[in-house]
Amino acid sequence: MVNIAVLGYGTVGSGVVELLEKNKETIKKNAGKEINVKYILDIKDFNGDKYQDKIIKDFEKIIRDNEISIVAEVIGGATVAYDYTKRLLLSGISVVTSNKELVATKGAELLKIAKENKVKYLFEASVGGGIPIIHPLLQCLEANNIKEIIGIMNGTTNYILTKMITENISFETALKQAQELGYAESNPDADIKGYDTCRKICILSALAYEEDISPDNIEVKGIENLTLKDVKKAEEKGYVVKLIGYSRKSDSGNIEIMVSPCAIKKDNPLANVNDVYNAILVKGDMVGNVIFYGKGAGKFPTASAVCSDIIECINTSEGREINLREDRIFIAKPEFEILEGTNLPIVGEEND
Amino acid sequence: MVNIAVLGYGTVGSGVVELLEKNKETIKKNAGKEINVKYILDIKDFNGDKYQDKIIKDFEKIIRDNEISIVAEVIGGATVAYDYTKRLLLSGISVVTSNKELVATKGAELLKIAKENKVKYLFEASVGGGIPIIHPLLQCLEANNIKEIIGIMNGTTNYILTKMITENISFETALKQAQELGYAESNPDADIKGYDTCRKICILSALAYEEDISPDNIEVKGIENLTLKDVKKAEEKGYVVKLIGYSRKSDSGNIEIMVSPCAIKKDNPLANVNDVYNAILVKGDMVGNVIFYGKGAGKFPTASAVCSDIIECINTSEGREINLREDRIFIAKPEFEILEGTNLPIVGEEND
Numbered sequence: 001m002v003n004i005a006v007l008g009y010g011t012v013g014s015g016v017v018e019l020l021e022k023n024k025e026t027i028k029k030n031a032g033k034e035i036n037v038k039y040i041l042d043i044k045d046f047n048g049d050k051y052q053d054k055i056i057k058d059f060e061k062i063i064r065d066n067e068i069s070i071v072a073e074v075i076g077g078a079t080v081a082y083d084y085t086k087r088l089l090l091s092g093i094s095v096v097t098s099n100k101e102l103v104a105t106k107g108a109e110l111l112k113i114a115k116e117n118k119v120k121y122l123f124e125a126s127v128g129g130g131i132p133i134i135h136p137l138l139q140c141l142e143a144n145n146i147k148e149i150i151g152i153m154n155g156t157t158n159y160i161l162t163k164m165i166t167e168n169i170s171f172e173t174a175l176k177q178a179q180e181l182g183y184a185e186s187n188p189d190a191d192i193k194g195y196d197t198c199r200k201i202c203i204l205s206a207l208a209y210e211e212d213i214s215p216d217n218i219e220v221k222g223i224e225n226l227t228l229k230d231v232k233k234a235e236e237k238g239y240v241v242k243l244i245g246y247s248r249k250s251d252s253g254n255i256e257i258m259v260s261p262c263a264i265k266k267d268n269p270l271a272n273v274n275d276v277y278n279a280i281l282v283k284g285d286m287v288g289n290v291i292f293y294g295k296g297a298g299k300f301p302t303a304s305a306v307c308s309d310i311i312e313c314i315n316t317s318e319g320r321e322i323n324l325r326e327d328r329i330f331i332a333k334p335e336f337e338i339l340e341g342t343n344l345p346i347v348g349e350e351n352d
Numbered sequence: 353m354v355n356i357a358v359l360g361y362g363t364v365g366s367g368v369v370e371l372l373e374k375n376k377e378t379i380k381k382n383a384g385k386e387i388n389v390k391y392i393l394d395i396k397d398f399n400g401d402k403y404q405d406k407i408i409k410d411f412e413k414i415i416r417d418n419e420i421s422i423v424a425e426v427i428g429g430a431t432v433a434y435d436y437t438k439r440l441l442l443s444g445i446s447v448v449t450s451n452k453e454l455v456a457t458k459g460a461e462l463l464k465i466a467k468e469n470k471v472k473y474l475f476e477a478s479v480g481g482g483i484p485i486i487h488p489l490l491q492c493l494e495a496n497n498i499k500e501i502i503g504i505m506n507g508t509t510n511y512i513l514t515k516m517i518t519e520n521i522s523f524e525t526a527l528k529q530a531q532e533l534g535y536a537e538s539n540p541d542a543d544i545k546g547y548d549t550c551r552k553i554c555i556l557s558a559l560a561y562e563e564d565i566s567p568d569n570i571e572v573k574g575i576e577n578l579t580l581k582d583v584k585k586a587e588e589k590g591y592v593v594k595l596i597g598y599s600r601k602s603d604s605g606n607i608e609i610m611v612s613p614c615a616i617k618k619d620n621p622l623a624n625v626n627d628v629y630n631a632i633l634v635k636g637d638m639v640g641n642v643i644f645y646g647k648g649a650g651k652f653p654t655a656s657a658v659c660s661d662i663i664e665c666i667n668t669s670e671g672r673e674i675n676l677r678e679d680r681i682f683i684a685k686p687e688f689e690i691l692e693g694t695n696l697p698i699v700g701e702e703n704d
Contacts, residue, residue, distance in 0.1 A: 023637070030494040132492030233694045263697065264698075287657075288652075292644060294641060295642075305492065311495060
């Protein structure tokens, strides 16, 4: 059994705890061991919560507990989370996180500390929520020189832009709707001004080009001043408007980075990424363009990535074993509705 | 230095050899060691070839050479390739491959032999060419129960279907055009009859549901009898036709698999996957739908995946180290054409 602690019991933190419980068996199989959440750290009270007996307020209890070998930091921000992460890594405890602000600003330092202390600092969830992007970039594309990254990486702004385009409404009206639906925060600056996108493109660019890239050096343009006129103009000309985090390595070796609303041709696969979905295009010199698409935020998608990093910490030296059962299984042909007037099964409909 | 051998010097084999040369420095950095192609095995003669001195016809030379620790098998088929792969694994040599036929039919057995002999059998390139799909499925989504896979996994048929739809031509005419352009083979059965798609959906399903799934058990319907009438009918109703490899785990635990031309609603992201591109949608119970998109075939995209597996064989016990340079780099804002009448940079245009 592996004992872990979860720092922060907000949306993502509670998602991690619930996911580990819900998919206990699958995770035990894939990690080779059971994962037990021993502590949940949060400054708030959670009276009557299912996991109340695990919730503590004293971080020292976690760092002093020799049974804890992995910690999920989902507090967010770069102050307390930075302090805790650093101390944990220095104490020989691996840390996994969804904290894009901390990874973007202090990632290089924390990776170095992790390496020196022979532990892991993993952050798959910091970009694209549950979409696998960091591991594929580092592992599966490692025979490539990465040339360019184009990302729609903020669900809030993509939702607002989709509304502006499809419902022909102003930025202000769309933002208000997004806030009412809980897709935008009451203070939406980090999203709409592009800071969130900037942190994510900095994380991906740092890994792709192996340079320590700070968000402080990047000029960021959000969607807060985007007019419906611009959106319509783009539409007329066969383009859609998306908030893009962009980077490329120029032939001279410079790294060029931009965060800005951009026009994308309608037949580009990125143009069809709507609502709260994210997509990240990575161009490798050998593989060409590959795109990773999915829900870029949300409780369980993000928890999915955090938990896969927890499992990786456990599997780290060996990698996951693949064992295919060879016993007889029943394989059937699935039933689908047939498109009227044809004999074509209709697939890909949302059914839940 | 790590010595490897490449079995088969066709499109993919020559791509692997060229890629290892072109991206020597990047690969050396990511693998931590230089990779040297010591032998290339092929029954044909390649007089005047740049690597002629490495080309041999005797497999025994490779398996008897103690310096060889990794072999890339890109012969294809399940006869000679099966025999060689088995013997290599039994001799303690790791094998990486793009051979979907062999992986689909003998994957479970070969994985078992690899495990018993403490070596690797990796096959990222066997599905989706250069698109990272197998590693993300096994590693990044491992906290999920996989519910469903919907894949456009054959470039040839997708090219033909795209032509039928956009140019309003019959299957026969589109096939002829594809053959003239080299996108379809003179004997196109494996592609158009759906066998290739079947192998790939079997590989992904086996890994996702951890069952040994043989293509022999699957009813396969290709696009060879698809009429333009069906395609138009789908179009009228707001659908496009794609050759889909489909699988899901039903609530009763059965695995349902299908290979068939299917109708997909136009607003589904899979509907916009055109020409020789592939896309694979994976539905996890926690992460929801994620899609992996890119070129599903071709010399360098496929070689990209084969080479990432070679690097993984080398890095296996430790995983790739991430070292971010902290020296000052020049970060610039990229220049883009601005969409006329707006202030929006146009991104995502094909420029090479």
